[in-house]
Amino acid sequence: MRPYTLPPVLALLSALLLPLASHAGEIRIGLAEALTGPASQYGVPIQNGFLLARDEINAKGGINGDKIVLVEEDERGKKEEAINVYKKLIYQDKVLMIFGPTLSNSMFAAGPIANSAKVVAFGTSNTATGITDIGPYIFRNSPMEADVVPVTLRAAIKHLNIHKVGIIYGNDDAFTKSGYDVFKQALEELHIPVVDTETYSKGDVDFKAQLTKLKAADPDAIICPCLSEEGSNILLQSRALGIKQSFIGGNGFNSPKLVEIAKSAAEGTIVGSPWFDGNPSSQNQHFIAAYRKKYGTDPNQFSAQGYDALFIVAEALKKIKLTGHLDQDRQALRDALPNIQIDGATGKFAFRPAPPHAGKPGGNDANQTPFVYIVKNGKFVLLK
Amino acid sequence: MLAQQIVNAISLGSVYALFALGFTLVFGILGVINLSHGGIFMLGAYAALLLITWFDLPLWIALPAAMVFSGLVGLLIDVLILKRLRRRNAPHLMPMIATIGAAILMTSLTQGLFGSEARRFPVEWFNDETLKLGAVTIPLLQAGITTLSLVLMVLMMWVLKRTRLGQALRAMAESPRAAALLGIPVERLFHLTSFIAAALGGTAGILIGLSFNAISPFMGQPMLHKGIAAIILGGLGDVRGAVLGGLFLGITEVFAVTFLSSEYRDALSFGLLFLMLLWRPQGLFGASATRSA
Numbered sequence: 001m002r003p004y005t006l007p008p009v010l011a012l013l014s015a016l017l018l019p020l021a022s023h024a025g026e027i028r029i030g031l032a033e034a035l036t037g038p039a040s041q042y043g044v045p046i047q048n049g050f051l052l053a054r055d056e057i058n059a060k061g062g063i064n065g066d067k068i069v070l071v072e073e074d075e076r077g078k079k080e081e082a083i084n085v086y087k088k089l090i091y092q093d094k095v096l097m098i099f100g101p102t103l104s105n106s107m108f109a110a111g112p113i114a115n116s117a118k119v120v121a122f123g124t125s126n127t128a129t130g131i132t133d134i135g136p137y138i139f140r141n142s143p144m145e146a147d148v149v150p151v152t153l154r155a156a157i158k159h160l161n162i163h164k165v166g167i168i169y170g171n172d173d174a175f176t177k178s179g180y181d182v183f184k185q186a187l188e189e190l191h192i193p194v195v196d197t198e199t200y201s202k203g204d205v206d207f208k209a210q211l212t213k214l215k216a217a218d219p220d221a222i223i224c225p226c227l228s229e230e231g232s233n234i235l236l237q238s239r240a241l242g243i244k245q246s247f248i249g250g251n252g253f254n255s256p257k258l259v260e261i262a263k264s265a266a267e268g269t270i271v272g273s274p275w276f277d278g279n280p281s282s283q284n285q286h287f288i289a290a291y292r293k294k295y296g297t298d299p300n301q302f303s304a305q306g307y308d309a310l311f312i313v314a315e316a317l318k319k320i321k322l323t324g325h326l327d328q329d330r331q332a333l334r335d336a337l338p339n340i341q342i343d344g345a346t347g348k349f350a351f352r353p354a355p356p357h358a359g360k361p362g363g364n365d366a367n368q369t370p371f372v373y374i375v376k377n378g379k380f381v382l383l384k
Numbered sequence: 385m386l387a388q389q390i391v392n393a394i395s396l397g398s399v400y401a402l403f404a405l406g407f408t409l410v411f412g413i414l415g416v417i418n419l420s421h422g423g424i425f426m427l428g429a430y431a432a433l434l435l436i437t438w439f440d441l442p443l444w445i446a447l448p449a450a451m452v453f454s455g456l457v458g459l460l461i462d463v464l465i466l467k468r469l470r471r472r473n474a475p476h477l478m479p480m481i482a483t484i485g486a487a488i489l490m491t492s493l494t495q496g497l498f499g500s501e502a503r504r505f506p507v508e509w510f511n512d513e514t515l516k517l518g519a520v521t522i523p524l525l526q527a528g529i530t531t532l533s534l535v536l537m538v539l540m541m542w543v544l545k546r547t548r549l550g551q552a553l554r555a556m557a558e559s560p561r562a563a564a565l566l567g568i569p570v571e572r573l574f575h576l577t578s579f580i581a582a583a584l585g586g587t588a589g590i591l592i593g594l595s596f597n598a599i600s601p602f603m604g605q606p607m608l609h610k611g612i613a614a615i616i617l618g619g620l621g622d623v624r625g626a627v628l629g630g631l632f633l634g635i636t637e638v639f640a641v642t643f644l645s646s647e648y649r650d651a652l653s654f655g656l657l658f659l660m661l662l663w664r665p666q667g668l669f670g671a672s673a674t675r676s677a
Contacts, residue, residue, distance in 0.1 A: 203606030
């Protein structure tokens with residue numbers, strides 16, 4: 001059997017096997033996240049956020065009396081698996097729309113499948129540039145690094161009176177490399193010169209040679225678009241070498257692990273994030289308390305974004321009338337989503353249409369102001 | 385800055401040296417490139433971490449206990465894999481492939497049991513004090529690692545040159561069959577060598593774990609690459625060569641960063657390795673035709 005004949009055959013089979021795929025009173029939504037493998041450290045908190053939101057929405061009577069059912073699938077953080085899971089959810093489970101996958105790489109692979117099937121694919125953790133270029137059915141409520149970094153930088157420059165910076169990053173990792181590119185562009189736009197750029201490789205543990213060189217270049221701050229694991233080592237070693245300057249991190253620094261490991265060496269580190277656990281809004285405080293009660297652990301940015309995403313879609317569902325014709329309902333949801341605004345755990349949220357890419361219409365990105373934190377006395381606090 | 389970089393180079397190099405020490409020992413005596421050495425390095429670090437965090441043992445008990453544990457893992461690999469291959473007179477490639485398998489097994493088991501995130505020893509267990517000499521700062525722990533690897537190197541050399549055990553080992557390196565004919569208990573000494581080599585590898589893992597937030601199931605692989613480079617530079621199977629090769633690799637890497645750019649660090653250090661293989665395939669210290677343990 002040739003691969004391109006598979007979807008129709010699957011559709012036919014499932015039409016025979018599941019004559020009542022969508023029961024009356026149920027709204028079936030796909031949730032494709034990395035629940036096992038290395039990316040599960042993001043996927044599991046995301047799933048937790050979704051399940052919490054689902055329970056809350058259903059407890060309050062669901063959507064005009066219909067209950068939300070999440071069809072959960074493990075895409076294992078792999079592109080191939082994300083594609084399989086997407087096909088299963090769209091053609092076999094006949095879901096109304098899909099949340100996930102966890103990693104940007106997987107969305108690049110699976111998103112086009114949903115887009116050509118005219119099914120909404122909604123990412124809650126994809127921060128790479130270009131995700132919404134896939135097409136008009138792609139949505140995300142995770143701000144891009146390219147949106148967060150300039151805000152972080154501007155706040156840091158003002159706070160620390162920065163005139164020149166040094167950079168250290170891993171040049172053999174897609175995530176840290178793209179973080180570096182975003183920082184570099186933002187620095188150019190802000191006319192801040194880079195006095196020294198150092199790189200390291202995956203698996204390095206000793207960064208003292210690079211840091212000694214950075215110290216000699218004497219920047220006002222050091223930019224580190226690194227993962228928190230390497231980041232903590234870099235912070236600890238720079239303090240041991242007598243580097244006093246503050247560090248500015250990307251999304252990877254956005255982790256309690258950083259302070260937990262680096263302790264006092266992390267003091268003064270500045271990062272940007274779409275979510276702030278100290279945000280006193282009632283929605284956020286309710287979310288944190290409910291999450292702790294349900295799971296016994298603290299939520300993170302990813303669980304907050306998953307939680308909010310289901311409320312965004314719930315708002316859209318309240319505005320449309322489901323007909324039971326899957327294609328019509330899928331299209332109606334797609335048309336209702338771009339205008340939805342909510343005030344959720346991550347704060348005020350709205351969509352921003354992505355500009356057309358190569359003559360094709362784009363999807364919708366997050367339009368949200370990130371929070372900028374600084375580490376003070378071992379805690380992330382809002383930078384004022 | 386230069387003085388600091390020299391200190392950095394020696395401290396980086398001594399970590400490579402300590403790892404390479406056990407690696408080269410197995411090659412010198414068993415004639416096997418043991419690619420599970422990176423896995424043992426990782427297990428040593430985990431063993432010490434668990435002894436300290438689960439059983440609340442003090443470092444001076446946990447360190448030797450974890451060393452013995454790594455040694456036993458090495459012994460197990462020798463008994464289960466290498467011994468059988470030796471008996472069948474298997475060609476060089478077979479133990480190499482078999483030990484890759486052992487390394488994958490150790491990595492996936494650890495990942496399954498403890499997860500893939502990097503950890504370090506609880507903060508109160510490591511010493512982050514530094515020695516200040518003018519503009520140069522030396523973390524005490526790094527000074528400790530450097531001293532320890534030099535002590536272990538000298539100890540190994542002394543054992544090999546001056547003791548009856550060393551004599552027996554060198555005879556085995558020359559020809560296991562001849563050594564057996566002379567009444568040397570070859571099998572037992574093979575086991576002992578595997579044990580000592582693995583204990584040394586595990587120690588390197590523990591010390592890395594003490595210095596950095598770097599205990600993860602994958603920590604062995606990059607170290608294995610550096611270890612191979614170090615023993616090729618120094619001369620395969622030569623204890624002195626492993627230590628000097630490790631130091632040399634550390635110095636090359638740090639100086640590549642200092643005088644060139646960190647972008648070219650690995651290109652330069654592994655390029656140098658390539659040149660070494662062309663110019664002196666036996667390494668800095670290896671004698672061309674004979675193996676010396």
